[in-house]
Amino acid sequence: MRITGGEPSLRKDFTDIIHTVASTKGIRKVATTTNGYRMEKQVADWKEAGLTHINVSVDSLDPRMFHQITGENKFTQVMGGIDRAFEVGYEQVKVNVVLMKDLNAHELPAFLNWIKDRPIQLRFIELMQTGEMDELFQRHHVSGVAIRNQLIANGWLLKVRDHNDGPAQVFVHPDYQGEIGLIMPYEKDFCESCNRLRVSATGKLHLCLFGDHGVELRDLLQQDSQESALIERIQEQLQTKSVSHFLHDGNSGMTPHLASIGG
Known part of the structure; x- marks a missing residue:
């Protein structure tokens, strides 16, 4: 299970939420994107509460570019947080990066050098076109295929997928401690192995990040006695899940921007 946002750590009870989720029968993995x-x-408190995996968003290794992209001058704190995660016992941290033309795309070599001796899985997420960012997409989009071709040309090898892996194509290199994960939503058959469902803060089930609607669950989340009805509604709606998104057609569904539903 992944706890995401917005920014989940803004909640004062975030550590309590982690503990509640981690203590729930049947949940073996509790991750967050922050x-x-x-x-x-x-x-350290998150780990003690039961958080098993962490994804951190770091779109630049240049403090000035980090500030320009995020609007926050927090680069030093984020780097310190990653170091602290390793200190408290995390064996790997995943770092999410969106490479964008004319902004940070030139930093690919610097990112690779950064993970040479660090157990970090860099996840290059291809910029996605949503309803409110057509112009930005056209100006800054970098093809995931182009990044993959660079990696392969420099000796990176595709890792065999496990049955419960997420959407990333993971690459390894004998000279690097870190790994590279490529998330390429425009790749043919990207949705074929999709195993993701999302429940929003408003209690709606989203079968796809780019779906046309959410399924109301809030009325069944109020009481434990409604568990069987909740399971039945989810199973029923799963039968209607589309085989793919429609990003190739310029259709991002009801999602005006990714912050509106979470990552």
């Missing part, structure tokens, strides 16, 4: 601003001070 901007990393609070990790240095809080990650």
